[in-house]
Amino acid sequence: MQRNFPNAKYRPQNHELGSRSSAEASMSDRLDARLSQNLALLLVDKNFESVENQALYSLSSLMKDYLLEIGKEIKSTSEIQGRTESTLIDSLNVAYDYGMQQRDLESHIEQNELTLAPS
Numbered sequence: 001m002q003r004n005f006p007n008a009k010y011r012p013q014n015h016e017l018g019s020r021s022s023a024e025a026s027m028s029d030r031l032d033a034r035l036s037q038n039l040a041l042l043l044v045d046k047n048f049e050s051v052e053n054q055a056l057y058s059l060s061s062l063m064k065d066y067l068l069e070i071g072k073e074i075k076s077t078s079e080i081q082g083r084t085e086s087t088l089i090d091s092l093n094v095a096y097d098y099g100m101q102q103r104d105l106e107s108h109i110e111q112n113e114l115t116l117a118p119s
Contacts, residue, residue, distance in 0.1 A: 036060045070094060 039060050043051055073094045078086040095105065 035064055
């Protein structure tokens, strides 16, 4: 079965793009492209045969915003504890705050559902 996925290269519409240096913008573009590629792999793994570029962009944008929000929460949790670096415990506490139970996390790890891995 042939998979019809685009190369997932796009230029994100970022309002802050003009205020950043070209190196920062380039890094952001590379991270966005990598996120899209990983999301495309996840969709292939879940038996999707194709995806529209705009849908992939929208899903990538949502995932990026969600991951940034979680990262800010983890950072905030460690700063509240008086630390400058986050620990695994901070991440687990935020996961718990977002509704992830310990048994759900253990089950997810044990199932090892994702069969494709990014290169």
